[in-house]
Amino acid sequence: MAKAKTDKTVTIEQIYSPARRPADQRATLIGLGLNKRHKRSTLQDTPAVRGMIAKVQHLVRVVE
Numbered sequence: 428m429a430k431a432k433t434d435k436t437v438t439i440e441q442i443y444s445p446a447r448r449p450a451d452q453r454a455t456l457i458g459l460g461l462n463k464r465h466k467r468s469t470l471q472d473t474p475a476v477r478g479m480i481a482k483v484q485h486l487v488r489v490v491e
Contacts, residue, residue: 435472438490439480440465448486455483 441461445453459479460468467490470476480487 436469437472437476437480438467438469439487440467440490441487443486445486452483452486455479456486459483459487461487 439459439461441456441464444464445456456462459470459476480489
């Protein structure tokens with residue numbers, strides 16, 4: 428079955444530092460394209476990306 432191509436995107440902004448956080452949370456931020464406070468990243472809205480956002484939801488915010 429062919430997957431439908433989604434044009435939806437989600438923009439996230441890092442609002443807190445990953446200092447004193449577990450290494451997997453730091454790696455998740457890097458995977459999302461974030462490494463400094465107030466940096467924004469626009470990604471495709473997929474379940475994988477949503478799961479990564481949920482893992483570090485206390486460090487980022489979704490920008491409308």
